[in-house]
Amino acid sequence: MRAAILTTQPGTLDIVDIEIDLPGPGEVLVRTAACGLCHSDIHILDGAIPHQRPAVLGHEASGTVVAVGPGVTRVAPGDHVVACLSVFCGRCPQCARGRTWLCSDKAATMRDADGPPRLSRNGQPVNASSWIGGLAEQMLLHQNAVVAIDPAMPLDVAAVIGCAVTTGVGAAWRSADIRAGETVAVLGCGGIGLNIVQGARLRGAGRVIAIDLQPAKRELARALGATDTIDAASYDAVAEVLALTAGFGVDHAFEAIGLEATIGQAVAMTSPGGTAYVVGVTPMTATVNVPGYALWGQGKTVRGVHMGSNTFTTDMPRYVDLYLQGRLRIDELISRRIPLTEVNDAYDALRRGEVARSVVTF
Incomplete structure (x- = not known):
């Protein structure tokens, strides 16, 4: 073969x-x-x-x-x-x-x-x-x-469920367990980041802020459920997120790129008591530096997410059902x-x- x-x-x-x-x-x-x-x-x-x-x-x-x-x-x-x-x-x-x-x-x-x-x-x-x-x-x-899976599901579309959907939607649902009305930021709007966006939408997040360098990806993020977008090439993402949340920050910040700098930004834009999630795959030698005060003084949490904390044998058929219902795009x-x-x-x-x-x- x-x-x-x-x-x-x-x-x-x-x-x-x-x-x-x-x-x-x-x-x-x-x-x-x-x-x-x-x-x-x-x-x-x-x-x-x-x-x-x-x-x-x-x-x-x-x-x-x-x-x-x-x-x-x-x-x-x-x-x-x-x-x-x-x-x-x-x-x-x-x-x-x-x-x-x-x-x-x-x-x-x-x-x-x-x-x-x-x-x-x-x-x-x-x-x-x-x-x-x-x-x-x-x-x-x-x-x-x-x-x-349900044979009504097109197999070329189903393939994307194998990683991007399972990791992204799973990060929003299983890892973060987003609740209705909570605020969310997503750094990086590739396949996984876009699925975090729509996972947050499906969970009823009050504000979903999508951050990316590429205009086309920001447009797609908005189509999939982002309420706000930030051009990371032209603006300070942390400052913009804080401005959009009255200086408070977001309940959940998802880093979906795998860069040390953007992981730091995710921590910085997280509200006191909130959580920054490292979803993006970093090189094996990468390290993450987190200000101690963010942890002990502000009660922030930094959590690693592997494959959306999935139970794929039950999650994937559910994602197929949501797609066939027109709810998961x-x-x-x-x-x-x-x-x-x-x-x-x-x-x-x-x-x-x-x-x-x-x-x-x-």
């Missing part, structure tokens, strides 16, 4: 033929329909996040189940599914506490090292990035990495649909901030 693989860091993706095995115990073979391109992939391409190689990138994917291995109970051949990198073992201390998105034994969902690899090329194992490897014509996954997030051969150009466009989401369709 054709796949986009990374062989060097920093590097670009090579479109090559690789081999995929048949599903073993607990495994699911999926014919890939679509895979969204996420900004965190760029950190891998640029070498900011070390990664095992060679690897098939892509973790925001959807498709149709082709075959299942022994012991699979979650899905069946013919099911439409969305994959999620929050694959879970179901047995570790984190899973036992209900924090499946923080599963500490994902290795239990992988094959033994002395067995045949799921993916290979010329007899050598190929890694599936984030336990998914969505930039390939097929995916071989553990059953705890997929969830069946995803079509607007997809800037372009492309073939696999254009993946490197699409990542470059994402680097330049030109798109919210590009989706590779198969």
Whole structure:
């Protein structure tokens, strides 16, 4: 099958033929329909996040189940599914506490090292990035990495639920548990930030302030539910947020970019007693400096958010229902649909901030 693989860091993706095995115990073979391109992939391409190689990138994917291995109970051949990198073992201390998105034994969902690899090329194992490897014509996954969805949902749109929607809406709903009337700021209006915006809207936030450098993204944020927008290229975002909130700041500030500077801004624009959420993926070497007084003197909280604190096996079908009801808007997030051969150009466009989401369709 054709796949986009990374062989060097920093590097670009090579479109090559690789081999995929048949599903073993607990495994699911999926014919890939679509895979969204996420900004965190760029950190891998640029070498900011070390990664095992060679690897098939892509973790925001959807498709149709082709075959299942022994012991699979979650899905069946013919099911439409969305994959999620929050694959879970179901047995570790984190899973036992209900924090499946923080599963500490994902290795239990992988094959033994002395067995045949799921993916290979010329007899050598190929890694599936984030336990998914969505930039390939097929995916071989553990059953705890997929969830069946309503077949009425278009699969090219469903792919975006796999990361952008689950992380963004989940950050607003599960991590922050926004209440009606509360104030929200979102720094960065890419795929995840835009979903935080509409997650806040769906929760009834009183004010949703979207902050971005790009006019088109600010316009899209307003269309998805932002009550105010700030041009971060021309204005001091912190000062503008404070002005919009009578000097008080916001109850919830979400950083959805992954930069040290904007994380600091999120803390600064948070009201006393409020919370700043670090949702954006930073390079592995990045550090966050928080003024001590903001913590002990103002009672602010800084919270990390991983994949929207999701329970994807129940969250994703709900997001599908909301989309089919016209309440969750995803079509607007997809800037372009492309073939696999254009993946490197699409990542470059994402680097330049030109798109919210590009989706590779198969």
